[in-house]
Amino acid sequence: MKRLITAAVLLPLVILFILKATVFQFSLLVFLLSLLGLDEFYRMALPHRRAEGRGAALTGAASVFVIFSGSPVVPLLTLTALVLAFSLVALFRLKEIRQAAPDVALILTGFLYVPLLLAHLVLVRALPHGISWLFLIMVIVMAGDSFAYYVGSSIGKTPLYPAVSPKKSVEGALGGLAGSVSGAVIAKFTFFPELSIVHCFGAALVLGVLGQLGDLFESLIKRSCGVKDSGSIIPGHGGVLDRIDSILFAAPAAYYYAYFLF
Template sequence: MRRDPPHVKECAIQRLITAAILLPLVILFTLKATAFQFSLLIFLIALAGLDEFYRMTLPTRRGEGRIAAVAGACAVFTVFSGNPIVPLMTFTALVLGFALIALFRLKEIPQAAADSALVLMGFLYVPFLLSHLIMIRMLPHGIPWLFLIMVIVMTGDSAAYYVGSAFGKTKLYPAVSPKKSVEGSLGGLAGSVAGAFVAKAIFFPELTPFDCVATALVLGVLGQLGDLFESLIKRSCGVKDSGVIFPGHGGILDRLDSILFAGPAAFYYAYFLLR
């Protein structure tokens, strides 16, 4: 029987302790917080996530990265305006403002295109995608939808890990994530479907069986793709984790990579089909 090295066991224990502390706090806060208080949490998450993104992708531009992180995180509050022009105007201002910063940095023209693209990519990847969680919170049944996303992603991750560990033979995308397997991915989707039906039975009876299967498959696939995309960014930047804020779990982006892709799909499904 294979035995895990001591550092692997220690990391697993750290992950369990961190999850045991954070998960109940997130659940309690989501249940009790108002929509605006919830948006404050998303603002802090976006701020930390953007800072991690710029630390990885633009390590030599820490000053500009911090300014961009604060500016981009503040954009999540625009969803409260009730006017779609306000978020559009805000992101337009971000694009133009940081394009002008790059324009007048004359001594570093060779890097201008790549650096500018990464700054603007950060705005879209973190605060823009995360702002969909605030919009979900403001929908009818918004809180159950937030919990449904969590359940689908978490059960999918757990099932993918255990199925992949036990039966994984066919590599899914070895160039980006060598440990992931096709068997684990399919097991993860099955786990997501099971999680959606559990959610229907416990706290979201308004879902139909079709909704359970459809949301689980769409969010499950997108969640796995979000995980792979963040792995691609980390591999491109030569880092193992996006940060160290959570012992055993890495950084904010390491924990939210799946939700960043799954959250917007959940919002549009709820907005157009279940209002």
């Protein structure tokens, strides 16, 4: 019930915001999600380095705004600066020599995992039909999640990846892909008429597969860190990473699909 209430409140607000917000205003939402997601990642992966984690979360999330620089050099410069800065932080805030390498590796992984991937949502928003593409991502991922859950709960017998997510099944994964395709077809006949049937299947399969892999990857991280949820900020749903794990992998695929193929 808590999950349903939270979804009933948040989902309409997100939809309304996407419809009304400018590209820059939408980037503020992506910045917030990146900040919260990175903070959760560092809380899980580096609980003993909270000061560095907070600094890395803030600066990493702020890197989302380099998209507006208009220069291909600035994003590379920003990533270089982050790598150098937090490598030096690790160098001069040593607590244990053996822990230094994995600590700095995890800090840099956080930059690549959350803001780099999530920033593609801003690029998607800036595309022609960008709002429709954002909604298509949501529909494909959400329909895939729902179908995977119900199919897996009903007839799932073959474990998909038990070492990472024991409850997921092959049947559920296939049901999820069917749900993603169904969602894309519904999108075509409701809010995205420019989408051809070929693109319904192409985009749904690419985003659906990567969305499920994104979900598994976050499960891998949580299992590695020994936690059940990435956080508790969303009542009934866990943390921000628990909600955007599929989108993190699907967003770049959506952008490059739309840019090169659509």
